[in-house]
Each structure stands twice: as structure tokens, then as C-alpha cells.
Amino acid sequence: MTELTVALLGHGAIGSVIAGALREGHVPGARLVAVVDPATAPAPGLPVVPLATALARAELVVECAGQTALRDTGPSVVAAGRHLLALSTGALADDVLHRRLLAGPGRLSLCAGAVGGLDLLTAAGALAPFDTVTIRTSKSPGSLARPWMTEAETSRLRTTAEPYEVLRAPAREVTRAFPATSNVAASVALAVGDWDLVEAVVVADPGATLSRHEIEATGPAGRYRFEIANLPSPANPRTSGIVPYAALRAIRALAGNPGGVV
Ligand SMILES: NC(=O)c1ccc[n+]([C@@H]2O[C@H](COP(=O)([O-])OP(=O)(O)OC[C@H]3O[C@@H](n4cnc5c(N)ncnc54)[C@H](O)[C@@H]3O)[C@@H](O)[C@H]2O)c1
Incomplete structure (x- = not known):
């Protein structure tokens, strides 16, 4: 099975937990190849790169950077043919942006985040x-x-x-x-x-x-x-601690996830 290469857009309360889990191999079949965040410095094992490099390396780009970031960078992710997994779903209240993100050739998926059902x-x-x-x-x-x-x-x-x-x-x-x-x-x-x-x-x-x-x-x-x-995230009271785990579940599903709930 080929590995799913993953880039993170955002390395805050959500992104840092996703990065840690991917780096520790908690999602079989998925590999962290890029992190894009102007507020994060590169560190050993943490591949902080510009967006263009991330798009060249990764098949899947996970947006966990906020609605402005999704609005500003999402269209270039799908235009580059990459699969975009978005957490800042509120940005899609803008119908024009939503249509641009659905225009492809890359695919748009939404992460359920803090909610079920x-x-x-x-x-x-x-x-x-x-x-x-x-x-x-x-x-x-x-x-x-x-x-x-x-x-x-x-x-x-x-x-x-x-x-x-x-x-x-x-x-x-x-x-x-x-x-x-x-x-x-x-x-x-x-x-x-x-x-x-x-x-x-x-x-x-x-x-x-x-x-x-x-x-x-x-x-x-x-x-x-x-x-x-x-329970709120200890790193950001506006975000629930469960959210990175919802994103990891989605990444696991996209990476193959034999026998998982769909
Ligand atoms: N769907 C859900 O249930 C759900 C729940 C919570 C949060 N969210 C979304 O996830 C976002 C991130 O949450 P968080 O708690 O990790 O926030 P956070 O503030 O802890 O981290 C956001 C990170 O994104 C970085 N960033 C900002 N603009 C960027 C850009 N253009 N490119 C790359 N990185 C950029 C920031 O530097 C910061 O490190 C929230 O703003 C919210 O929109 C969704």
C-alpha cells in the first residue's frame, strides 16, 4: 500500500496534536511531509516549509489554520490538484468560496470536528x-x-x-x-x-x-x-480538545483504514 502524504496548514492547538500523532506513527499509511505556519519554526522531524513546497510534496492538505487561511489558501490547494480536508467549515458560508473549493481538480472534504451525527x-x-x-x-x-x-x-x-x-x-x-x-x-x-x-x-x-x-x-x-x-483544548479555549482526533480519524479513513466505521 502506498503511503498518504499529508501537509498541515496550521500548527496551533489542532495542528500540533495532529503533527505529533502522525510523527509518532499513530496513523498507519499516512506520513507527515509538510507543515505550513508562519508562527512555527522548523524543528527536527517537523518539516516547516512554504505552501508551494507543501503542495509539491503532499497529496492531502489538512487545513487547521482558521477561516481566513482557508479563504486565502484553499483555492490554490484544490487548483494544484491536492485533496483539501477543511476544518474551518464556517468559511463556506461564503457561497463563492465554497464553489471555488468544489471546482477542482483537487477534492474538498470537510472534517466533522467537534460534532457528531x-x-x-x-x-x-x-x-x-x-x-x-x-x-x-x-x-x-x-x-x-x-x-x-x-x-x-x-x-x-x-x-x-x-x-x-x-x-x-x-x-x-x-x-x-x-x-x-x-x-x-x-x-x-x-x-x-x-x-x-x-x-x-x-x-x-x-x-x-x-x-x-x-x-x-x-x-x-x-x-x-x-x-x-x-472539554476545551488546553492550548485554545475556543477549540475543543477532541477536534484534532476527529481530523486524525478522517486522515485514517482517507489513508485506507481497513475495517473502520465510514
Ligand atoms: N470544525 C470544527 O469543529 C472546528 C473546531 C475548532 C476549530 N476549528 C477551526 O480550526 C481552526 C484552528 O484552530 P486552533 O485551535 O488550532 O487555532 P490556533 O489559533 O491554536 O492555531 C491556528 C494556527 O494557524 C496558523 N495560521 C494562521 N493563518 C495561517 C495561514 N494562512 N497559513 C498557515 N498557518 C496559518 C496560526 O499561526 C496558528 O499557529 C480554528 O480557527 C477554526 O476555524 C474547527
Whole structure:
């Protein structure tokens, strides 16, 4: 079996865990050949290179660098014929970017990241369109502060003793308002195939030690309810610690993964 050569775009909280696991051989059939991150210095065994070198070396490019990075570099990855596995799914709220990433010749795949159940939602949505889909995300108030907020809004985040709804809107709007924390809402909208149908609710919860996502969907195929509560990454409170392991699962599947769940 030939090895799947892997490049990482981003070596932060997510990318560094993926790099460590690949370097330690935890994903049979996959080999780390490049890391692209302006904030990371080369180190023994860590092949930090420019993007052009990564595209020359790798078949699979895993984006774990953020929505801006996906917007700026994703099109060149697929244009070079490379398979792009994207984690910053919120960037795909931009339909023009999404179409460019689907234009090939390289393939686009999305990583489920911090959320589960997307396979079932996709299957149920294929049977018949949903009537309602809601995703309610509760996080610690400190992780929700954004530059567009008024002084009163950031003050309420700092001082609230009770959970409260910060925003309730269609998933596309919520994804734009909270780019670093709403990739899960985006992934649900992409799985359902309808950004406008999916209502996303962001809750600031001062008692939250976990990032909680409650997903409810109803339609002709049935009624679905998932609740996920993830521990934040020690390196980045906006990211759940599970996310690099979701990416490693995806890499394992793309590398062959005999006998694995698909
Ligand atoms: N799908 C999901 O469930 C999910 C969950 C969490 C995070 N994410 C996405 O993953 C991204 C990364 O998360 P993280 O916690 O590792 O963030 P992080 O801030 O810890 O690391 C991001 C790294 O990317 C690097 N970077 C930025 N722009 C770059 C570029 N153009 N090229 C190469 N590297 C670049 C930064 O220097 C940084 O080291 C988030 O911004 C978010 O969009 C998705």
C-alpha cells in the first residue's frame, strides 16, 4: 500500500496534536511531509516549509489554520490538484468560496470536528428536506467576546452570573458573527444542505466548563436530537480538545483504514 502524504496548514492547538500523532506513527499509511505556519519554526522531524513546497510534496492538505487561511489558501490547494480536508467549515458560508473549493481538480472534504451525527443528518436530509433544524451552542462567556460587540455587550459577557442567549439567527449569520466558535453550526448547515433553514443559538454560560452543542432536527425522515459536551483544548479555549482526533480519524479513513466505521 502506498503511503498518504499529508501537509498541515496550521500548527496551533489542532495542528500540533495532529503533527505529533502522525510523527509518532499513530496513523498507519499516512506520513507527515509538510507543515505550513508562519508562527512555527522548523524543528527536527517537523518539516516547516512554504505552501508551494507543501503542495509539491503532499497529496492531502489538512487545513487547521482558521477561516481566513482557508479563504486565502484553499483555492490554490484544490487548483494544484491536492485533496483539501477543511476544518474551518464556517468559511463556506461564503457561497463563492465554497464553489471555488468544489471546482477542482483537487477534492474538498470537510472534517466533522467537534460534532457528531452529521452522517445521519445528511442521510435524513437526502430522504426528504427537514422542517426544522436548530443548533444551540453554550460556551463560557470569555470565549465569545468579539470586536463588533458594543461596550455594554462585552461588559455583560464579563459580568453575567446567569446563562443568556447572545445571538439567535440563521446559521450563516451566526457563523459570520462568531467565526472562531461557530464551525459546528456551519458543519450542521452543510450537512443539512441549507444555511437558511438551520437556526443557530449562541449561549453565554458562566458555569460552562464544557462546550455544549444541542442539535434538534425534525422532518419526514424522523426526529433527531444530539447533545455533545466537549472539554476545551488546553492550548485554545475556543477549540475543543477532541477536534484534532476527529481530523486524525478522517486522515485514517482517507489513508485506507481497513475495517473502520465510514
Ligand atoms: N470544525 C470544527 O469543529 C472546528 C473546531 C475548532 C476549530 N476549528 C477551526 O480550526 C481552526 C484552528 O484552530 P486552533 O485551535 O488550532 O487555532 P490556533 O489559533 O491554536 O492555531 C491556528 C494556527 O494557524 C496558523 N495560521 C494562521 N493563518 C495561517 C495561514 N494562512 N497559513 C498557515 N498557518 C496559518 C496560526 O499561526 C496558528 O499557529 C480554528 O480557527 C477554526 O476555524 C474547527
